[in-house]
Amino acid sequence: MKFADWFPYYQGIRAEFGYSTEKDQEAARILSEMIKSKALDPKVLQKKIKGKNIIVVGAGPSLEDEKTLKFIKKNKKSVKIAADGAVQFLIENKIKPDIVVTDLDGDAASLQKAEKGGAIMVVHAHGDNTAMLKKLVPKFKKLVGSTQVMPVENVYNFGGFTDGDRGVFLAEEFGAKKIVLVGMDFGESIGKYSKKKGKDAELKKQKMEAGKRLLEMLAKQSRSELADISKKPIRGFAPLAANKA
Numbered sequence: 488m489k490f491a492d493w494f495p496y497y498q499g500i501r502a503e504f505g506y507s508t509e510k511d512q513e514a515a516r517i518l519s520e521m522i523k524s525k526a527l528d529p530k531v532l533q534k535k536i537k538g539k540n541i542i543v544v545g546a547g548p549s550l551e552d553e554k555t556l557k558f559i560k561k562n563k564k565s566v567k568i569a570a571d572g573a574v575q576f577l578i579e580n581k582i583k584p585d586i587v588v589t590d591l592d593g594d595a596a597s598l599q600k601a602e603k604g605g606a607i608m609v610v611h612a613h614g615d616n617t618a619m620l621k622k623l624v625p626k627f628k629k630l631v632g633s634t635q636v637m638p639v640e641n642v643y644n645f646g647g648f649t650d651g652d653r654g655v656f657l658a659e660e661f662g663a664k665k666i667v668l669v670g671m672d673f674g675e676s677i678g679k680y681s682k683k684k685g686k687d688a689e690l691k692k693q694k695m696e697a698g699k700r701l702l703e704m705l706a707k708q709s710r711s712e713l714a715d716i717s718k719k720p721i722r723g724f725a726p727l728a729a730n731k732a
């Protein structure tokens with residue numbers, strides 16, 4: 488999505504959650520500086536995604552359903568984009584994500600294992616994760632930087648807010664043939680592989696609402712075929728029985 492088309496949606500999110508554009512921009516600049524010598528050309532993402540069937544794996548409760556794992560295993564040839572906490576689930580089940588979308592609050596050991604297994608890491612900078620950027624970015628060999636504000640050198644804005652919906656925007660941006668959502672329940676309950684518990688849970692739900700709205704918006708203008716295996720598919724995504732391809 489073009490930056491000018493994305494920015495009004497960012498403004499809505501910024502106002503709803505009380506974020507600071509200046510802090511988000513500063514985070515992008517910090518990440519840019521940190522990855523100068525090891526930033527990947529986003530063409531590597533295009534190569535993985537263009538014309539391919541993509542599965543975007545989120546950390547919702549349905550991730551633990553037996554049929555979800557079966558679906559992922561059955562569709563071996565699909566390119567797997569894993570959102571943060573969902574990386575741990577895949578690693579535990581010996582599945583290598585192809586692309587990881589993270590703002591670095593997922594399980595750090597799993598994120599590193601995913602990179603070692605060959606995943607392209609798409610690391611998101613925002614005003615509230617600069618400490619994590621400083622801690623974890625040095626541990627990655629190569630990565631693509633992302634931001635929700637103005638792009639800066641090696642740090643791109645593909646659109647989207649939460650890790651999961653940013654994964655979908657990424658797949659759309661690079662011309663996926665088909666995008667199937669798995670574990671992207673966006674509902675009342677938060678999955679086990681999601682770290683947000685206790686007092687953070689309410690904020691997490693609010694963030695997921697925002698992510699879901701963004702996907703409903705994207706669906707209206709998407710060039711990819713869209714499907715969702717969860718019980719309540721996102722509006723604009725075709726329901727897909729998990730036992731089908």
Ligand SMILES: Nc1ncnc2c1ncn2[C@@H]1O[C@H](COP(=O)(O)OP(=O)(O)OP(=O)(O)O)[C@@H](O)[C@H]1O
Pocket residue numbers: 544545546547548570571572573590592593648649650651652670671672673674675676677678680681682683694695698
């Ligand atoms: N019910 C759900 N519970 C948890 N994650 C969900 C759910 N539905 C969809 N997701 C997607 O799965 C992604 C990965 O989940 P996880 O909880 O690990 O993310 P997170 O790192 O806390 O998210 P973010 O940093 O984007 O807030 C989320 O970003 C969200 O897009």
Ligand SMILES: Nc1nc2c(c(=O)[nH]1)N=C(CO)CN2
Pocket residue numbers: 506507511590613614615616635648649650694
């Ligand atoms: N400034 C800021 N931006 C974000 C944040 C956040 O906590 N702060 N969380 C996100 C997804 O969890 C995505 N973007």
Ligand SMILES: [Mg+2]
Pocket residue numbers: 571572589590591592593650
């Ligand atoms: Mg995260």
